[in-house]
Amino acid sequence: MSIDSCPYLNTSTILDPIQLVIYIPTFILGFTLNSFALWIFCCSMKKCTEASIYLVNLAILDFFLVMSLPIKIHFSQDKIKVSSHLCGFLQSLYFTNMYGSIYTIMFISLDRYIAILHPFWTRVLRSPKKTIIICVTIWVFVWSVSLFTFFNKQKSENGKCFHNMSDNIWSPNLIIPLEMFGFVIPMTIILYCSIQIIRTLRVPISSSVESEESKAVIVRIIICNLVVFVICFGFTHIGIFLQFLARRQIISDCTVRKHISIFLQVALCISNINCCLDALCYYFSVKEFRAKLKYKPSVTQVENVNTYV
Numbered sequence: 667m668s669i670d671s672c673p674y675l676n677t678s679t680i681l682d683p684i685q686l687v688i689y690i691p692t693f694i695l696g697f698t699l700n701s702f703a704l705w706i707f708c709c710s711m712k713k714c715t716e717a718s719i720y721l722v723n724l725a726i727l728d729f730f731l732v733m734s735l736p737i738k739i740h741f742s743q744d745k746i747k748v749s750s751h752l753c754g755f756l757q758s759l760y761f762t763n764m765y766g767s768i769y770t771i772m773f774i775s776l777d778r779y780i781a782i783l784h785p786f787w788t789r790v791l792r793s794p795k796k797t798i799i800i801c802v803t804i805w806v807f808v809w810s811v812s813l814f815t816f817f818n819k820q821k822s823e824n825g826k827c828f829h830n831m832s833d834n835i836w837s838p839n840l841i842i843p844l845e846m847f848g849f850v851i852p853m854t855i856i857l858y859c860s861i862q863i864i865r866t867l868r869v870p871i872s873s874s875v876e877s878e879e880s881k882a883v884i885v886r887i888i889i890c891n892l893v894v895f896v897i898c899f900g901f902t903h904i905g906i907f908l909q910f911l912a913r914r915q916i917i918s919d920c921t922v923r924k925h926i927s928i929f930l931q932v933a934l935c936i937s938n939i940n941c942c943l944d945a946l947c948y949y950f951s952v953k954e955f956r957a958k959l960k961y962k963p964s965v966t967q968v969e970n971v972n973t974y975v
Contacts, residue, residue, distance in 0.1 A: 681931050688935040689735045692942060696732035699945030700725050716777055716797045723801040724770045728941035731763035735938060741827040753827035758812035764937065765848050766808045767944070768899060771891075772852040773800055778888075779859035783866055815840055836913035841906065849903040853895070860892050898940035905930030 703725045707718055734756075741756055780791055815835070867881040909930050912923040 680928055685739055689739055692938050693732055693735045696941045699942055700729040703945050714794050716792050719794055719797040720774045724944055727763050727766040728944050731941050734760050762808045762812040766804055768852050769804045772855050775856045775859040782863050836910050841910040845903055845907055860888050863888055894943045898937045901933040902937045905933040
């Protein structure tokens with residue numbers, strides 16, 4: 667039984683209009699862009715590369731996340747009563763796509779890091795077959811964790827799904843690993859890889875203007891990807907941590923807890939915009955890897971890069 671001293675925090679009057687304003691354009695734009703991206707990758711690309719496999723996997727995850735938004739809007743309403751098992755499955759579907767995207771972006775950063783900073787390792791660490799295995803592992807891992815977390819632990823309170831999850835979900839044994847393995851560790855890896863790549867590419871080694879311009883394009887894209895990731899997923903996990911503190915009674919003021927609940931739901935809305943921003947980056951990501959081929963690091967620079975890491 668919940669030890670919550672606050673009454674049921676009904677935030678629907680604030681959140682429902684916000685969700686509609688954000689989710690409807692996100693659904694329309696995300697569906698269009700990701701459908702087009704999948705069509706390009708599946709029908710137009712002649713060669714299957716590590717980068718294209720990761721981007722196809724990311725497009726599929728983003729497409730499923732977009733398709734789950736109408737379901738989330740429908741079952742988030744107060745008047746819709748949902749069984750705990752159905753609610754747990756719907757939440758598993760939603761968060762599987764979100765964390766699948768986070769891990770795919772992390773491996774894209776690692777793949778880019780190896781390709782640019784350690785080109786001599788590529789034959790050992792990179793191949794289309796290994797990339798497919800990694801993508802399948804991501805799907806199995808996030809589905810297993812999501813189903814275990816939400817399907818077995820959720821007991822829908824007040825019959826409302828997504829907004830008022832039970833105290834079982836907010837256990838330290840679940841939230842702390844979720845924060846660490848779902849965001850902190852992937853964010854650390856992405857940040858490290860991005861910084862090392864930027865530092866490497868900013869070192870001039872060629873008098874070719876074309877090569878230097880290609881490197882500048884890669885740096886801009888990496889910075890944009892990093893900013894998008896932090897904005898879309900950083901606020902969400904800050905909100906999850908604050909909600910965890912509220913549900914564990916560490917934050918007890920009812921007004922503050924209501925604001926935290928609103929902040930978390932708005933942050934989740936913002937995180938869903940990532941599926942549109944990812945699609946906009948698909949074209950530039952492919953262009954980035956093509957431009958990278960023009961940049962051939964010398965043995966001397968590779969040795970210098972090894973001193974960074």
